[in-house]
Amino acid sequence: EVQLVESGGGLVQPGRSLKLSCVASGFTFSNYGMNWIRQAPGKGLEWVAYISSGSSYIYYAETVKGRFTISRDNAKNTLYLQMTSLRSEDTALYYCARRWELDYWGQGVMVTVSS
Amino acid sequence: DVVLTQTPVSLLISLGGQASISCRSSQSLVHSNGNTYLHWYLQKPGQSPQLLIYQVSNRFSGIPDRFSGSGSGTDFTLKISRVEPEDLGDYYCLQSTHFPRTFGGGTKLELK
Numbered sequence A: 001e002v003q004l005v006e007s008g009g010g011l012v013q014p015g016r017s018l019k020l021s022c023v024a025s026g027f028t029f030s031n032y033g034m035n036w037i038r039q040a041p042g043k044g045l046e047w048v049a050y051i052s053s054g055s056s057y058i059y060y061a062e063t064v065k066g067r068f069t070i071s072r073d074n075a076k077n078t079l080y081l082q083m084t085s086l087r088s089e090d091t092a093l094y095y096c097a098r099r100w101e102l103d104y105w106g107q108g109v110m111v112t113v114s115s
Numbered sequence B: 001d002v003v004l005t006q007t008p009v010s011l012l013i014s015l016g017g018q019a020s021i022s023c024r025s026s027q028s029l030v031h032s033n034g035n036t037y038l039h040w041y042l043q044k045p046g047q048s049p050q051l052l053i054y055q056v057s058n059r060f061s062g063i064p065d066r067f068s069g070s071g072s073g074t075d076f077t078l079k080i081s082r083v084e085p086e087d088l089g090d091y092y093c094l095q096s097t098h099f100p101r102t103f104g105g106g107t108k109l110e111l112k
Helices: none
Strands: A003-007 A010-012 A018-025 A034-039 A045-051 A058-060 A068-073 A078-083 A092-098 A109-113 B004-007 B010-013 B019-025 B038-043 B050-054 B067-072 B075-080 B089-095 B107-111
Touching: A003 A092, A018 A034, A018 A092, A018 A109, A034 A068, A034 A078, A045 A068, A045 A078, A045 B089, A058 A068, A078 A092, B004 B089, B010 B019, B019 B038, B019 B089, B038 B067, B050 B067, B075 B089
Parallel strands: A010 A109, B010 B107
Antiparallel strands: A003 A018, A018 A078, A034 A045, A034 A092, A045 A058, A068 A078, A092 A109, B004 B019, B019 B075, B038 B050, B038 B089, B067 B075, B089 B107
């Protein structure tokens, strides 16, 4: 069974940093591209970043480019999102999801940016 | 960036009825490899989104045949026939042909 479990969220002050993790199981993680998607409270879905299976290809939404870094450790079956210079508008539930089709999603982890 | 315009914003349907949701793209979603990466998701209240339809018309594993997708180029439709209580929630289209990936604004399906 494919499982994606996010962690690392919490309350953080504006301007500070936070690193999210997504641990994968039930499939060969190193064979699949992965994504981060977020959803602000009461709002729709926003794609954040993508990383290919071997980390050769990385793409970001303009809203996070230069502040967020997506990475992965295939030996640990783990996807990461390093978030710096956080803003109030980054407050959201952050999901990881697999493949271009986003076929499997985690349960999400909440990030709240507030002073 | 590709803009996906999803209509209607909300839909009131009776149990057993049929729902239709449109997703129109600001540019063609045909990839250079010939595939069209337009997908549909349902987000039930309090849950993560789940994939219903991938690449326009392919039902994902475990999705009943009451759900069907169609369309091409820039114009796509999700149809739900014989609506059941578990179909209620927010529906989104997503394009993964181009970067950045973009979602439609969502359609809330509610019972009449």
